[in-house]
Amino acid sequence: MSISMYQASAPRFARLLRNLSAILAKAQAHVEAKKLDAAALTGYRLFPDMFPLTRQVQIACDQAKGAVARLAGAEPPKHEDSEQSFADLQARIAKTLAFVESVQPAQIDGSEAREVVLKLRAGELRLNGVDYLFSHAYPNFYFHVTTAYNILRHNGVELGKKDFVGGF
Protein backbone atom coordinates (compact mmCIF):
# COMPACT_ATOMS: atom_id res chain seq x y z
CA MET A 1 0.00 0.00 0.00
CA SER A 2 1.04 3.56 -0.57
CA ILE A 3 -0.31 7.02 -1.24
CA SER A 4 -0.28 9.08 -4.39
CA MET A 5 1.39 12.45 -4.89
CA TYR A 6 -2.01 13.93 -5.71
CA GLN A 7 -3.52 12.70 -2.43
CA ALA A 8 -0.60 14.30 -0.60
CA SER A 9 -0.81 17.66 -2.35
CA ALA A 10 -3.68 19.40 -4.16
CA PRO A 11 -6.57 18.53 -1.80
CA ARG A 12 -4.42 19.39 1.25
CA PHE A 13 -3.50 22.81 -0.07
CA ALA A 14 -7.13 23.38 -1.05
CA ARG A 15 -8.32 22.54 2.46
CA LEU A 16 -5.98 25.03 4.12
CA LEU A 17 -6.74 27.73 1.54
CA ARG A 18 -10.42 27.37 2.42
CA ASN A 19 -9.57 27.66 6.10
CA LEU A 20 -7.49 30.77 5.36
CA SER A 21 -10.42 32.28 3.47
CA ALA A 22 -12.71 31.68 6.46
CA ILE A 23 -10.11 33.20 8.81
CA LEU A 24 -9.89 36.34 6.66
CA ALA A 25 -13.69 36.55 6.56
CA LYS A 26 -13.69 36.60 10.38
CA ALA A 27 -11.02 39.29 10.33
CA GLN A 28 -13.08 41.42 7.97
CA ALA A 29 -16.17 40.97 10.17
CA HIS A 30 -14.06 42.02 13.17
CA VAL A 31 -12.89 45.17 11.36
CA GLU A 32 -16.47 46.06 10.42
CA ALA A 33 -17.92 45.35 13.87
CA LYS A 34 -15.24 47.48 15.58
CA LYS A 35 -15.23 50.14 12.84
CA LEU A 36 -11.47 49.76 12.41
CA ASP A 37 -9.32 50.77 9.47
CA ALA A 38 -8.87 47.48 7.56
CA ALA A 39 -5.36 48.58 6.55
CA ALA A 40 -4.32 48.34 10.21
CA LEU A 41 -4.65 44.58 9.77
CA THR A 42 -3.85 44.02 6.10
CA GLY A 43 -0.67 46.10 6.44
CA TYR A 44 0.39 44.73 9.84
CA ARG A 45 3.78 43.04 10.25
CA LEU A 46 4.89 41.03 13.30
CA PHE A 47 8.29 42.72 13.00
CA PRO A 48 9.43 45.58 10.73
CA ASP A 49 11.41 43.32 8.37
CA MET A 50 8.67 40.70 8.10
CA PHE A 51 5.97 40.79 5.44
CA PRO A 52 2.54 42.31 6.12
CA LEU A 53 -0.66 40.27 6.08
CA THR A 54 -1.36 40.91 2.38
CA ARG A 55 2.03 39.51 1.38
CA GLN A 56 1.67 36.50 3.69
CA VAL A 57 -1.57 35.60 1.92
CA GLN A 58 -0.08 36.18 -1.55
CA ILE A 59 2.92 33.94 -0.82
CA ALA A 60 0.74 31.21 0.72
CA CYS A 61 -1.30 31.24 -2.50
CA ASP A 62 1.87 31.18 -4.61
CA GLN A 63 3.26 28.21 -2.71
CA ALA A 64 0.03 26.25 -3.24
CA LYS A 65 -0.32 26.97 -6.96
CA GLY A 66 3.43 26.62 -7.47
CA ALA A 67 3.50 23.18 -5.85
CA VAL A 68 0.51 21.86 -7.76
CA ALA A 69 1.75 23.27 -11.09
CA ARG A 70 5.36 22.13 -10.71
CA LEU A 71 4.39 18.63 -9.63
CA ALA A 72 2.18 18.49 -12.73
CA GLY A 73 5.17 19.59 -14.85
CA ALA A 74 3.42 22.85 -15.75
CA GLU A 75 4.32 26.49 -15.36
CA PRO A 76 2.50 28.09 -12.37
CA PRO A 77 -0.04 30.70 -13.52
CA LYS A 78 1.08 34.27 -12.80
CA HIS A 79 -1.02 36.30 -10.38
CA GLU A 80 -0.16 39.98 -9.93
CA ASP A 81 0.52 40.99 -6.32
CA SER A 82 -1.83 43.94 -6.28
CA GLU A 83 -4.18 42.94 -3.43
CA GLN A 84 -4.91 45.51 -0.75
CA SER A 85 -8.35 44.88 0.76
CA PHE A 86 -9.83 41.80 2.38
CA ALA A 87 -12.05 41.43 -0.70
CA ASP A 88 -8.92 41.46 -2.89
CA LEU A 89 -7.33 38.74 -0.75
CA GLN A 90 -10.47 36.62 -0.96
CA ALA A 91 -10.38 36.94 -4.76
CA ARG A 92 -6.71 35.92 -4.78
CA ILE A 93 -7.49 32.81 -2.73
CA ALA A 94 -10.50 32.01 -4.94
CA LYS A 95 -8.48 32.07 -8.16
CA THR A 96 -5.70 30.04 -6.52
CA LEU A 97 -8.25 27.47 -5.37
CA ALA A 98 -9.78 27.33 -8.86
CA PHE A 99 -6.35 26.52 -10.30
CA VAL A 100 -5.42 24.00 -7.59
CA GLU A 101 -8.71 22.19 -8.14
CA SER A 102 -8.39 22.26 -11.93
CA VAL A 103 -5.33 20.01 -11.88
CA GLN A 104 -6.24 16.36 -12.27
CA PRO A 105 -4.80 13.48 -10.21
CA ALA A 106 -3.27 11.92 -13.33
CA GLN A 107 -1.20 15.08 -13.92
CA ILE A 108 0.39 14.95 -10.46
CA ASP A 109 0.57 11.23 -9.79
CA GLY A 110 3.96 9.81 -10.63
CA SER A 111 5.77 13.07 -9.90
CA GLU A 112 7.81 11.63 -7.00
CA ALA A 113 11.03 11.63 -8.98
CA ARG A 114 10.16 14.46 -11.39
CA GLU A 115 12.84 17.13 -11.19
CA VAL A 116 11.59 20.47 -9.96
CA VAL A 117 13.79 23.49 -10.64
CA LEU A 118 13.24 26.50 -8.38
CA LYS A 119 14.73 29.86 -9.25
CA LEU A 120 15.54 31.36 -5.87
CA ARG A 121 17.43 34.53 -5.04
CA ALA A 122 20.37 32.34 -3.96
CA GLY A 123 20.36 30.49 -7.31
CA GLU A 124 18.73 27.44 -8.81
CA LEU A 125 17.52 24.70 -6.52
CA ARG A 126 16.86 21.26 -8.01
CA LEU A 127 14.79 18.80 -6.00
CA ASN A 128 12.87 15.67 -6.82
CA GLY A 129 9.08 15.91 -6.54
CA VAL A 130 8.76 14.27 -3.16
CA ASP A 131 11.44 16.38 -1.47
CA TYR A 132 10.11 19.50 -3.14
CA LEU A 133 6.60 18.80 -1.84
CA PHE A 134 7.45 17.78 1.72
CA SER A 135 10.58 19.75 2.49
CA HIS A 136 10.02 22.92 0.49
CA ALA A 137 6.42 23.57 -0.57
CA TYR A 138 4.76 22.34 2.63
CA PRO A 139 6.94 24.23 5.13
CA ASN A 140 6.75 27.41 3.04
CA PHE A 141 3.00 27.17 2.60
CA TYR A 142 2.26 26.47 6.24
CA PHE A 143 4.69 29.15 7.32
CA HIS A 144 2.76 31.87 5.53
CA VAL A 145 -0.74 30.63 6.42
CA THR A 146 0.24 30.40 10.09
CA THR A 147 1.89 33.82 10.03
CA ALA A 148 -1.27 35.33 8.53
CA TYR A 149 -3.24 33.73 11.38
CA ASN A 150 -0.74 34.95 13.99
CA ILE A 151 -0.90 38.53 12.67
CA LEU A 152 -4.67 38.49 13.12
CA ARG A 153 -4.58 36.81 16.54
CA HIS A 154 -1.91 39.24 17.73
CA ASN A 155 -4.28 42.05 16.79
CA GLY A 156 -7.19 40.63 18.74
CA VAL A 157 -9.24 38.93 16.02
CA GLU A 158 -11.11 36.10 17.74
CA LEU A 159 -9.86 32.92 16.13
CA GLY A 160 -8.97 29.50 17.43
CA LYS A 161 -6.71 26.75 16.16
CA LYS A 162 -9.82 25.01 14.84
CA ASP A 163 -10.22 27.83 12.32
CA PHE A 164 -6.71 27.02 11.12
CA VAL A 165 -6.86 23.21 11.11
CA GLY A 166 -10.48 22.97 9.99
CA GLY A 167 -13.26 20.74 11.21
CA PHE A 168 -13.91 17.06 10.55
Add this chain to the structure above:
Amino acid sequence: MSISMYQASAPRFARLLRNLSAILAKAQAHVEAKKLDAAALTGYRLFPDMFPLTRQVQIACDQAKGAVARLAGAEPPKHEDSEQSFADLQARIAKTLAFVESVQPAQIDGSEAREVVLKLRAGELRLNGVDYLFSHAYPNFYFHVTTAYNILRHNGVELGKKDFVGGF
Protein backbone atom coordinates in the same frame (compact mmCIF):
# COMPACT_ATOMS: atom_id res chain seq x y z
CA MET B 1 4.60 5.05 -8.70
CA SER B 2 3.67 6.30 -5.30
CA ILE B 3 5.13 7.32 -1.97
CA SER B 4 5.11 5.56 1.36
CA MET B 5 3.56 6.80 4.59
CA TYR B 6 6.99 6.67 6.21
CA GLN B 7 8.53 8.89 3.51
CA ALA B 8 5.71 11.37 4.09
CA SER B 9 6.01 11.47 7.87
CA ALA B 10 8.90 10.62 10.23
CA PRO B 11 11.81 12.15 8.24
CA ARG B 12 9.76 15.31 7.55
CA PHE B 13 8.93 15.85 11.21
CA ALA B 14 12.56 15.14 12.11
CA ARG B 15 13.80 17.75 9.65
CA LEU B 16 11.59 20.48 11.07
CA LEU B 17 12.39 19.52 14.67
CA ARG B 18 16.08 19.97 13.86
CA ASN B 19 15.32 23.36 12.33
CA LEU B 20 13.33 24.31 15.45
CA SER B 21 16.27 23.28 17.62
CA ALA B 22 18.61 25.51 15.59
CA ILE B 23 16.12 28.39 15.84
CA LEU B 24 15.98 28.04 19.63
CA ALA B 25 19.78 27.93 19.78
CA LYS B 26 19.87 31.28 17.95
CA ALA B 27 17.29 32.64 20.40
CA GLN B 28 19.38 31.53 23.36
CA ALA B 29 22.50 33.11 21.84
CA HIS B 30 20.51 36.33 21.33
CA VAL B 31 19.42 36.32 24.99
CA GLU B 32 23.00 35.79 26.15
CA ALA B 33 24.50 38.40 23.83
CA LYS B 34 21.96 41.02 24.91
CA LYS B 35 21.98 39.92 28.57
CA LEU B 36 18.21 39.52 28.52
CA ASP B 37 16.01 37.53 30.89
CA ALA B 38 15.40 34.29 28.93
CA ALA B 39 11.91 34.07 30.46
CA ALA B 40 10.94 37.20 28.51
CA LEU B 41 11.12 34.98 25.43
CA THR B 42 10.21 31.53 26.74
CA GLY B 43 7.12 32.95 28.46
CA TYR B 44 6.09 35.29 25.64
CA ARG B 45 2.63 34.97 24.03
CA LEU B 46 1.53 36.71 20.82
CA PHE B 47 -1.82 37.37 22.53
CA PRO B 48 -2.89 36.82 26.14
CA ASP B 49 -5.01 33.73 25.37
CA MET B 50 -2.38 32.11 23.14
CA PHE B 51 0.27 29.73 24.46
CA PRO B 52 3.77 30.94 25.38
CA LEU B 53 6.88 29.81 23.54
CA THR B 54 7.54 26.86 25.88
CA ARG B 55 4.08 25.42 25.23
CA GLN B 56 4.36 25.97 21.46
CA VAL B 57 7.52 23.86 21.45
CA GLN B 58 5.98 21.18 23.68
CA ILE B 59 2.92 20.83 21.45
CA ALA B 60 5.03 20.77 18.26
CA CYS B 61 6.98 17.90 19.81
CA ASP B 62 3.78 16.14 20.85
CA GLN B 63 2.33 16.41 17.37
CA ALA B 64 5.46 14.89 15.83
CA LYS B 65 5.77 11.97 18.26
CA GLY B 66 1.99 11.48 18.29
CA ALA B 67 1.83 11.24 14.51
CA VAL B 68 4.72 8.82 14.20
CA ALA B 69 3.48 6.64 17.08
CA ARG B 70 -0.16 6.55 15.98
CA LEU B 71 0.69 5.76 12.38
CA ALA B 72 2.82 2.91 13.70
CA GLY B 73 -0.15 1.70 15.75
CA ALA B 74 1.71 2.42 18.99
CA GLU B 75 0.98 4.55 22.05
CA PRO B 76 2.90 7.88 21.94
CA PRO B 77 5.51 8.05 24.72
CA LYS B 78 4.54 10.44 27.52
CA HIS B 79 6.76 13.47 28.06
CA GLU B 80 6.06 15.68 31.07
CA ASP B 81 5.46 19.34 30.23
CA SER B 82 7.94 20.73 32.72
CA GLU B 83 10.31 22.66 30.43
CA GLN B 84 11.19 26.22 31.34
CA SER B 85 14.63 27.11 29.99
CA PHE B 86 16.01 26.97 26.47
CA ALA B 87 18.16 24.02 27.59
CA ASP B 88 15.00 22.22 28.76
CA LEU B 89 13.35 22.85 25.37
CA GLN B 90 16.40 21.51 23.55
CA ALA B 91 16.23 18.36 25.69
CA ARG B 92 12.53 17.98 24.87
CA ILE B 93 13.24 18.22 21.15
CA ALA B 94 16.16 15.80 21.46
CA LYS B 95 14.07 13.10 23.12
CA THR B 96 11.26 13.64 20.61
CA LEU B 97 13.73 13.30 17.74
CA ALA B 98 15.18 10.14 19.29
CA PHE B 99 11.70 8.62 19.36
CA VAL B 100 10.73 9.79 15.86
CA GLU B 101 13.93 8.31 14.47
CA SER B 102 13.54 5.04 16.38
CA VAL B 103 10.39 4.11 14.46
CA GLN B 104 11.18 1.98 11.43
CA PRO B 105 9.68 2.43 7.95
CA ALA B 106 8.02 -0.99 8.13
CA GLN B 107 6.06 0.09 11.23
CA ILE B 108 4.54 3.11 9.46
CA ASP B 109 4.24 1.91 5.89
CA GLY B 110 0.78 0.62 5.12
CA SER B 111 -0.89 2.90 7.67
CA GLU B 112 -2.93 4.80 5.05
CA ALA B 113 -6.18 3.20 6.10
CA ARG B 114 -5.26 2.44 9.72
CA GLU B 115 -7.84 3.98 12.01
CA VAL B 116 -6.42 6.65 14.31
CA VAL B 117 -8.53 7.58 17.33
CA LEU B 118 -7.81 10.98 18.86
CA LYS B 119 -9.20 11.90 22.26
CA LEU B 120 -9.88 15.61 21.95
CA ARG B 121 -11.63 17.95 24.36
CA ALA B 122 -14.62 17.94 21.99
CA GLY B 123 -14.78 14.12 22.01
CA GLU B 124 -13.29 11.27 20.02
CA LEU B 125 -12.14 11.89 16.48
CA ARG B 126 -11.63 8.90 14.18
CA LEU B 127 -9.62 9.39 11.01
CA ASN B 128 -7.82 7.09 8.63
CA GLY B 129 -4.03 7.32 8.62
CA VAL B 130 -3.70 9.47 5.53
CA ASP B 131 -6.26 12.06 6.61
CA TYR B 132 -4.84 12.07 10.12
CA LEU B 133 -1.34 12.75 8.80
CA PHE B 134 -2.15 15.37 6.19
CA SER B 135 -5.20 17.14 7.59
CA HIS B 136 -4.56 16.90 11.33
CA ALA B 137 -0.97 16.15 12.34
CA TYR B 138 0.73 18.29 9.70
CA PRO B 139 -1.33 21.47 10.17
CA ASN B 140 -1.07 21.19 13.94
CA PHE B 141 2.66 20.54 13.87
CA TYR B 142 3.45 23.37 11.48
CA PHE B 143 1.14 25.71 13.35
CA HIS B 144 3.15 25.38 16.55
CA VAL B 145 6.60 25.41 14.96
CA THR B 146 5.71 28.55 13.00
CA THR B 147 4.18 30.23 16.05
CA ALA B 148 7.37 29.52 18.04
CA TYR B 149 9.34 31.16 15.20
CA ASN B 150 6.95 34.12 15.06
CA ILE B 151 7.21 34.71 18.82
CA LEU B 152 10.98 34.94 18.49
CA ARG B 153 10.90 37.13 15.36
CA HIS B 154 8.35 39.45 16.96
CA ASN B 155 10.82 39.89 19.83
CA GLY B 156 13.70 40.79 17.57
CA VAL B 157 15.63 37.52 17.35
CA GLU B 158 17.44 37.58 14.01
CA LEU B 159 16.03 34.68 12.04
CA GLY B 160 15.03 34.17 8.44
CA LYS B 161 12.66 31.80 6.71
CA LYS B 162 15.66 29.68 5.75
CA ASP B 163 16.11 28.83 9.43
CA PHE B 164 12.55 27.52 9.39
CA VAL B 165 12.54 25.68 6.07
CA GLY B 166 16.14 24.45 6.33
CA GLY B 167 18.87 24.31 3.73
CA PHE B 168 19.35 21.91 0.83
